[in-house]
Amino acid sequence: MLNRFTDNLSPAVKYWIFLIGIIAVIFTVIFGSFAGAYLNLAPDDQAIIAKLFNKLVPFPFIGSIVLVAFICTMISLLFRYYIIPVLRMAEQTRLITAANPDYRITTEGARELAMLAKVINESADAFQALQSEVDGKVRQSNMALKEERNRFAALMSELPCGVVVCNKDGKILLYNHLGREMLQPTEGDQEESGTIGLGRSIFGVLERDPLVHALEVMNHAFAKDQVKPALGLTTKLCGTRFIRVNMAPVTSNDEEARVISGFVLSLEDITGEIDADSERDKLLQGMVDAVQDALGKMHQRVDFICEMQTTRQDACNQHLRSAAQITSELEEHLALARNLYSEHRLAYGNRENVLADTFMELITNSLDKRFAIQTEASTNKSIWLKIDSYAVVQLVTNLAGFLKVEYGIAAILLQIGSDDGPLATLALNWADHSVTSQTLRDWQQTPLFKDSDGTTDSPQTIITKHGGDITITETEGAFCDGIRITLPTALDEEPADLHSSVAPRPVSYEFDLFHQLGQEALGKEPLRKLTYVAFDTETTGLNPSEGDEIIQLGAVRIVNNRLLHNECIDQLVNPQRSVPKSSVEIHGIDPELLTSQPVITQVLPSFHAFVADSVLVAHNAAFDMRFLQLKEDAIGLHFDNPVLDTLLLSSIVHPNQEGHSLDDIAERFNITIVGRHTALGDALVTAEILLRLIPLLEAQGIHTLEEALSASFKSPFVKIKY
Numbered sequence: 001m002l003n004r005f006t007d008n009l010s011p012a013v014k015y016w017i018f019l020i021g022i023i024a025v026i027f028t029v030i031f032g033s034f035a036g037a038y039l040n041l042a043p044d045d046q047a048i049i050a051k052l053f054n055k056l057v058p059f060p061f062i063g064s065i066v067l068v069a070f071i072c073t074m075i076s077l078l079f080r081y082y083i084i085p086v087l088r089m090a091e092q093t094r095l096i097t098a099a100n101p102d103y104r105i106t107t108e109g110a111r112e113l114a115m116l117a118k119v120i121n122e123s124a125d126a127f128q129a130l131q132s133e134v135d136g137k138v139r140q141s142n143m144a145l146k147e148e149r150n151r152f153a154a155l156m157s158e159l160p161c162g163v164v165v166c167n168k169d170g171k172i173l174l175y176n177h178l179g180r181e182m183l184q185p186t187e188g189d190q191e192e193s194g195t196i197g198l199g200r201s202i203f204g205v206l207e208r209d210p211l212v213h214a215l216e217v218m219n220h221a222f223a224k225d226q227v228k229p230a231l232g233l234t235t236k237l238c239g240t241r242f243i244r245v246n247m248a249p250v251t252s253n254d255e256e257a258r259v260i261s262g263f264v265l266s267l268e269d270i271t272g273e274i275d276a277d278s279e280r281d282k283l284l285q286g287m288v289d290a291v292q293d294a295l296g297k298m299h300q301r302v303d304f305i306c307e308m309q310t311t312r313q314d315a316c317n318q319h320l321r322s323a324a325q326i327t328s329e330l331e332e333h334l335a336l337a338r339n340l341y342s343e344h345r346l347a348y349g350n351r352e353n354v355l356a357d358t359f360m361e362l363i364t365n366s367l368d369k370r371f372a373i374q375t376e377a378s379t380n381k382s383i384w385l386k387i388d389s390y391a392v393v394q395l396v397t398n399l400a401g402f403l404k405v406e407y408g409i410a411a412i413l414l415q416i417g418s419d420d421g422p423l424a425t426l427a428l429n430w431a432d433h434s435v436t437s438q439t440l441r442d443w444q445q446t447p448l449f450k451d452s453d454g455t456t457d458s459p460q461t462i463i464t465k466h467g468g469d470i471t472i473t474e475t476e477g478a479f480c481d482g483i484r485i486t487l488p489t490a491l492d493e494e495p496a497d498l499h500s501s502v503a504p505r506p507v508s509y510e511f512d513l514f515h516q517l518g519q520e521a522l523g524k525e526p527l528r529k530l531t532y533v534a535f536d537t538e539t540t541g542l543n544p545s546e547g548d549e550i551i552q553l554g555a556v557r558i559v560n561n562r563l564l565h566n567e568c569i570d571q572l573v574n575p576q577r578s579v580p581k582s583s584v585e586i587h588g589i590d591p592e593l594l595t596s597q598p599v600i601t602q603v604l605p606s607f608h609a610f611v612a613d614s615v616l617v618a619h620n621a622a623f624d625m626r627f628l629q630l631k632e633d634a635i636g637l638h639f640d641n642p643v644l645d646t647l648l649l650s651s652i653v654h655p656n657q658e659g660h661s662l663d664d665i666a667e668r669f670n671i672t673i674v675g676r677h678t679a680l681g682d683a684l685v686t687a688e689i690l691l692r693l694i695p696l697l698e699a700q701g702i703h704t705l706e707e708a709l710s711a712s713f714k715s716p717f718v719k720i721k722y
Contacts, residue, residue, distance in 0.1 A: 019075055022068070022071050022072070023072075026068055026071070027068075030060050030064050031060070031064075034060055081110040081113070084656065085110075085113050086113065087656045088656050089113065089116070089117060089120070091653070091654050091655075091656055092105045093120055094653075094696060095668060095669075096120075096124050096127075098696050098698075098699050099669055099693070099696055100670045100692065101124070101127070102128075102670050104121045105117040105121055105124075159176060159178065160178075161178065161266050161267055161268050162179030162180075162181070162182040162183070162265075162266070162267030162269075163175065163178075163264065163265070163266055164183070164202060164264070164265045165250070165263075165264050166262055166263055166264075166265070167262040168215070168260055169201075170201045170202045170203050170208075171200070171201060172196055172197065172200050172201070172202055173262065174198075179196070179265075180196055182243060183195070183205045184196075195609070195610075197564075197567045198557070198564060198567065199557065199559035199613075200531075200612070200613065201612070202265070204609070204612065206245070209390065213362075213389065213390040214247050214263075214352075215249075215260065215263065216362060217352070217354060217358060217389055218247075218263075219260055220355075220361055220362065221354075221355065221358055222249075222259075222260070243269055244267070244268040244270045246266045247264070247265055248264045249263050249264075250264060352386075353384055353385070353386060353490045354384070354386075354387060354389045355381075356380060356383035356384065356385055356424065357379055357381045359385055359387075359389055359392075359416070360377050360416060361377075363397070363414060364414070366393055366396075366397045367396075367397060367400050370397055371397070371400055371401050371404050372410075373400050373409075373410055373411065374410060374411040375411070375412055375414055376411070376414070377414040377415070378414070378415050378416075379416040379417075380416065380417055383416060383417075383424050384489060384490040385424060385487050385488065385489060385490060386488045386489060386490035387466055387487050388462075388466070391457070391462050392426075392462070392463075392466075392485075394448060395462055395463075398459070399443065399459070402443060403430065406439070407432055407434060407435055409430045409431075409432050409435075411430065411431065412428055413427075413428070413430070415427045415429075422488060422489060423467075423468060423486045423487065423489065424486070424488075424489050425484050425487075426484070426485040427473075427482060427483075427484050427485075428482055428485075429473065429481055429482035430481060430482065431481070432481070433475055433479050433481055434479065435479060435480055436478055436479055437472050437474050437480045438478065440472050441472070444459050444470055445459075446458055446459070448462070463485055463486075466488055467488050468485060468486035468487050468488065469485075469486050470484070471485075522615075522642065523706035524704055524705075524706060525704060525705055526703055527694045527697065527698070527702075527703060527704065527708060528561045529561075530614075530615050531557065531558065531559050531615065532557070532615045532617050532644075532687070532690065533556070533558070533614045533615070533617065534555065534556055534558065534617040534618070534683045535553070535554060535556075535569075535616065535617070535618055535686075536553075536555075536618060536619070536624065536679045536680075536682035537552065537553055537554075537627055537679055538551050538552035538677070538678065538679050539551060539627065540575050540578075540579050540583055541580060542623075544623070544626045544627045544630055545626070549573075549575035549576070549577060549627075550573050550575065550600050550627050551572065551575050551579060551587075551589055552570075552573060552587070552589060552678065552679040553571050553573060553603060553607060554568070554569060554680030554681070554682065554683040554684075555568060555610060555611070555680075555683055556569075556680070556683050556684055557610075558617075558687055558690065558691070561694070563684075563687050563688065563691065565684075568680060568683075569606075569680075570679065570680040571603055572589070572594055572597040573594070573597055573599065573600050574594050574596075579594070586677050587677045587678065588677070588678075600631055601631065601635050604628070604631055604635050604637070605635055605637060608637045611641055615641060615705060616639070617646065617686060617690050618643070618646070618686060619646045619662050619682070619685075619686050619689070621644070621647075621648075625639070625643060642709065644705075644708060644709070645712060645717075646662075646665065646690055646693065647660055647717055648715040649690075649697065649708065649711075650689075651715045651717055652697070652700070652712065652714075652715055653693060653696040653700060654668070660717070662676075662682065662686070663676075666685055666688075669692040671689065671692070673685050697711075
């Protein structure tokens with residue numbers, strides 16, 4: 001307990017405690033001895049001493065003061081030349097081993113400590129030389145791997161489709177240029193549309209529910225030994241673009257159980273293809289209608305000829321037979337064309353091959369989790385369905401939820417069967433006979449989904465797009481006890497036992513984000529594994545609460561302990577007020593450049609999306625965060641991200657160093673500052689400092705975000721308010 005208390009005391013506090021203790025002991029011993037001697041004297045002797053008191057007391061008192069002054073001087077010299085230098089040497093030694101190998105110890109202490117510093121510096125030189133040798137060998141060993149990575153990067157850049165690789169939580173691990181372009185918001189898209197970047201969530205740009213549903217389908221497919229559980233999806237972005245998305249799983253190397261650790265999305269922009277096909281369909285439909293109209297006119301002309309008085313009956317009959325034969329053949333061809341192009345238009349739905357058993361398990365799990373409905377399911381395990389499983393599952397669960405709320409039905413019998421034809425039947429039955437048939441007919445026309453362009457789909461529309469139908473199982477009167485839904489089947493997938501026993505060439509991944517935990521455990525995450533956004537602001541002044549405004553915002557992302565220079569923000573802002581000359585002298589931003597820039601309420605929504613799911617990092621963060629917080633009501637968004645302050649963290653790892661400004665810390669870490677007093681320049685320096693601070697924090701036992709925040713609250717600088 002005592003050791004823990006003294007460990008938390010600063011050297012200055014220890015100095016004064018030690019000094020006051022020495023003074024108290026000296027005066028107590030001297031005057032205590034004098035008092036003890038006085039009390040042991042006889043009364044007559046005490047009377048004599050009392051008469052001499054004024055002459056005797058000053059000498060012990062003056063001697064005590066001289067002794068205290070001498071001891072205080074020696075204690076001060078001890079702290080100045082030994083204790084404080086030793087603490088600084090300890091911090092500097094850790095700085096060499098953990099953050100800046102080029103740093104060397106300098107001390108103003110005693111000669112013995114200078115000798116110790118010299119030895120430490122010599123050891124640092126030897127360590128650096130050894131480290132350089134090891135780094136050289138490692139560098140040489142990695143050349144082949146780097147060459148392979150370059151080939152891989154070149155291959156990715158030349159692929160004719162966009163590629164995005166994500167972990168199981170949807171965090172983006174890799175993407176190529178084409179993939180970024182496809183998922184980048186266009187000029188007509190909504191402003192709040194997300195953008196892709198390493199460590200960001202794919203759910204910010206693609207709908208979450210269909211992707212999560214596809215992952216569930218693949219997990220169940222693995223459990224059923226399906227060989228290639230790849231899924232095709234089609235999603236619409238902001239009502240202007242169609243992206244064909246194919247999803248393939250990335251699995252663990254566990255031979256006993258195949259577990260999905262991530263997924264690969266291949267992207268193809270089919271907007272032009274769909275538009276061209278739609279235009280072609282319009283032309284073909286117009287042609288069909290024109291031919292149909294021409295046939296009608298031909299019938300009319302034949303009838304007119306037959307009605308003429310000069311036309312004989314046998315000639316009229318011959319004309320009628322010829323016209324009937326021609327029109328019959330043309331109508332057959334037209335009907336075939338209509339069916340073919342009707343099926344062609346339906347081919348762009350979100351269709352994938354799903355094992356009926358897997359599909360049934362998805363339905364039962366959904367009914368249990370969402371509505372606690374008991375299910376009894378049976379299916380032919382050999383049936384494969386070619387369906388948009390997400391839409392059909394939502395359709396069935398919507399119906400079950402409706403039946404439970406309106407009629408209290410808590411148990412449903414499910415069955416999937418097939419007559420070896422092109423369609424399979426999904427049957428839903430319940431025991432309650434109070435459900436009216438008209439209620440289910442109304443439900444079939446009720447919208448379930450709404451696209452971004454406002455198009456709605458009802459259960460009947462969804463099933464019709466699949467080429468199926470919904471049939472109500474009627475009982476006596478106007479009631480029913482079930483429905484039957486027909487769905488298209490697919491060719492059986494090649495079974496696993498027919499594949500070669502030779503394992504495919506393994507694919508190696510070095511993406512640590514595959515193992516990153518969900519955001520709910522952010523506080524327990526190691527500092528090295530977090531995603532950060534280091535940011536800085538340049539302002540009109542130093543008083544955000546008194547009307548000063550942001551004139552420049554800079555930010556850069558750190559993902560998996562790596563600084564991403566290409567994912568940054570460097571934005572000038574119109575403050576809508578004058579910029580004092582004193583501020584211009586610091587940041588050098590010409591006020592005339594700001595008049596054409598967006599205002600802060602236009603900039604902050606994009607910045608808010610940029611920092612989503614990240615830890616904010618700033619130097620003297622209270623200052624910058626105050627500017628953001630004052631604008632939260634105006635933009636309708638809140639910056640509730642965790643915040644780390646490099647000023648506070650520096651004071652934690654180097655409590656005995658004299659300076660904690662951005663320049664002082666950068667100098668200690670041997671970081672070259674480029675663009676000082678520009679928002680992006682200072683943000684980059686802040687990011688570099690954070691990367692150097694993390695190993696120093698770990699050396700002090702601070703490994704997680706929660707521990708770093710807790711330690712920050714104990715810094716003496718934390719009391720500064722703005």
